Amino acid sequence: MQDEALFLGLDLGTSGARAVVIDAEGLAVASGSAAMADFGPDPRSPAVWWAAADHALRAALAGCDAKRVAAFAVDGTSGTMLPVDDAGAPLSGGLMYNDACGDAGVLACIAETAPPTSAAHGSSSGLARAVLLARAVRPHLVLHQADWIAFHLSSRFVTDANNALKTGYDPVAGQWPDWIGDAGLEVRLLPRVVAPGTPVGPVTAKAAAEYGLRPDALVVAGTTDGCASFLATGASEAGDGVTALGTTLTLKILSDRPIFAPQSGIYSHRILGKWLAGGASNTGGNVLLAHFTPERIAELSARIDPAKDSGLDYYPLLRPGERFPVADPDLAPRLTPRPDDDAAFLHGLLDGIAGIEAMGYARLTELGAPPLARLRSVGGGAGNTVWSALRQRRLGVPFAAPDSMQAAYGTARLARAGAARA
Structure with a gap:
C-alpha cells in the first residue's frame, strides 16, 4: 500500500555521505551516515565516494523494512565531475566542486562561446572540469558525482537538470546547447538529462539483492546538495x-x-x-x-x-x-x-x-x-x-521552522515526488 511506502534520499556532501528514509507523511524513520575520511585520504577518489555511500545506505536500510522502500534518489556536490568508460568504470579521479579550473585557455573559450546567462562561466564551472577530464582521458561519458552513484543502483547513464546547470545545460530550452561543442566538449560525452524527481527506472537485480530492496523499487533523478538542502526545509x-x-x-x-x-x-x-x-x-x-x-x-x-x-x-x-x-x-x-x-x-x-x-x-x-x-x-x-x-x-x-536541515531529507522528498509520478 502507498501509505506504507518508504522513500530514501542519499546525500554526498563535502566530507561524507548520509542517507535518510522517510514515510509517506514525511516522517524520518531511519538514517545512516559515513565519513569519507574513514575510507581513504583522497576526497577525489570515486572508490571513496562509493564506499561512504554504500555504508550510509546499509546503515539507513538496517533501521527500517527495506522491502517497503518504493523509491530513492541521490544528490551530490554541484559541479563535481568524473570520466567513465562504457561500463561506468572511472577512468581517473574526479574533479571536485572546489577544484578551480586553472586553464586560462579553457575558461576563455567558454567565456567566448557561452551565453552570458549560462552557469558554465568561471573557474568553478562544471563544464570546464569536464573539458579538462575529456582531454586527459578518452571517456565514454563525463558524469556528475550524483549520476555515478545512482548508476550503481540503476545501471543507467542519466543526470538531472540541476547537476547539469554548471555543465552548460539550458534549463529554459531543456537541452544541452550546441555551443558546448564550440567550448571544447563534444555533447555526446554528456549524459541524458531529465528533470529532478523523474522516475529513471527500477533498481537493478544486483542492487535489490545486495540491499534487500524490492525489485520494483524506483531510482528517481536527483539534484545537487544545495537544492536538496532547500527542499529539506519544506519550502514549496x-x-x-x-x-x-x-x-x-x-x-x-x-x-x-x-x-x-x-x-x-x-x-x-x-x-x-x-x-x-x-x-x-x-x-x-x-x-x-x-x-x-x-x-x-x-x-x-x-x-x-x-x-x-x-x-x-x-x-x-x-x-x-x-x-x-x-x-x-x-x-x-x-x-x-x-x-x-x-x-x-x-x-x-x-x-x-x-x-x-x-x-x-x-x-x-x-x-x-x-x-x-x-x-x-x-x-x-x-x-x-x-x-x-x-x-x-x-x-x-x-x-x-525548517522541517529539516539535512540534504538527504530533501532528496528523500524528491524520491517521494518521483514515486507519485510513476
Whole structure:
C-alpha cells in the first residue's frame, strides 16, 4: 500500500555521505551516515565516494523494512565531475566542486562561446572540469558525482537538470546547447538529462539483492546538495525563501519564472515545477566571528533589544568586495563608528547583515522573483533568537521552522515526488 511506502534520499556532501528514509507523511524513520575520511585520504577518489555511500545506505536500510522502500534518489556536490568508460568504470579521479579550473585557455573559450546567462562561466564551472577530464582521458561519458552513484543502483547513464546547470545545460530550452561543442566538449560525452524527481527506472537485480530492496523499487533523478538542502526545509510555494546564516549569507527563493543575473552569481534551477533562484553575499558569520567568540555573541545578544534599530549604518565585510545584492568587487567594508559598548557594536553588525538580507530579497524581486512571502532559516546563526526577531522585523514576513536541515531529507522528498509520478 502507498501509505506504507518508504522513500530514501542519499546525500554526498563535502566530507561524507548520509542517507535518510522517510514515510509517506514525511516522517524520518531511519538514517545512516559515513565519513569519507574513514575510507581513504583522497576526497577525489570515486572508490571513496562509493564506499561512504554504500555504508550510509546499509546503515539507513538496517533501521527500517527495506522491502517497503518504493523509491530513492541521490544528490551530490554541484559541479563535481568524473570520466567513465562504457561500463561506468572511472577512468581517473574526479574533479571536485572546489577544484578551480586553472586553464586560462579553457575558461576563455567558454567565456567566448557561452551565453552570458549560462552557469558554465568561471573557474568553478562544471563544464570546464569536464573539458579538462575529456582531454586527459578518452571517456565514454563525463558524469556528475550524483549520476555515478545512482548508476550503481540503476545501471543507467542519466543526470538531472540541476547537476547539469554548471555543465552548460539550458534549463529554459531543456537541452544541452550546441555551443558546448564550440567550448571544447563534444555533447555526446554528456549524459541524458531529465528533470529532478523523474522516475529513471527500477533498481537493478544486483542492487535489490545486495540491499534487500524490492525489485520494483524506483531510482528517481536527483539534484545537487544545495537544492536538496532547500527542499529539506519544506519550502514549496512561490515566494518561499530560505536564508542560510553560515560563514556567508545565502538567500534562495522559489519563483514561478527563472531569474538570471550572472554578474551577481544568480542562476535558476528548475525543480518540482518551479524555479529556485538565489544569491550569496560575502557578509555573514565570518564577520561576526572575526570580532567575537560564539560564547561572547550569545552573551551580548541577550543585551540587545531586537525591536530597536542599532542606529549604525554598517555593511559588514571581512575585506573589500561584494557579489550580492551589490555586485562590486571593490565595495569597502563599512564598520565605523565602533561604539565602546560591545553589545551596541554587535547590534550594529547583526542589524547590518539583516539589512543586506532584506536588500537581497528585494533585489531578487526586482529581477522578477515574487515578493518574499515566508522565510525559513538554516545555519548556525538561525539559532540566535534575538537576531531572528531583528531580521523578522526588517523583512516583515512570517518565519517558519525548517522541517529539516539535512540534504538527504530533501532528496528523500524528491524520491517521494518521483514515486507519485510513476
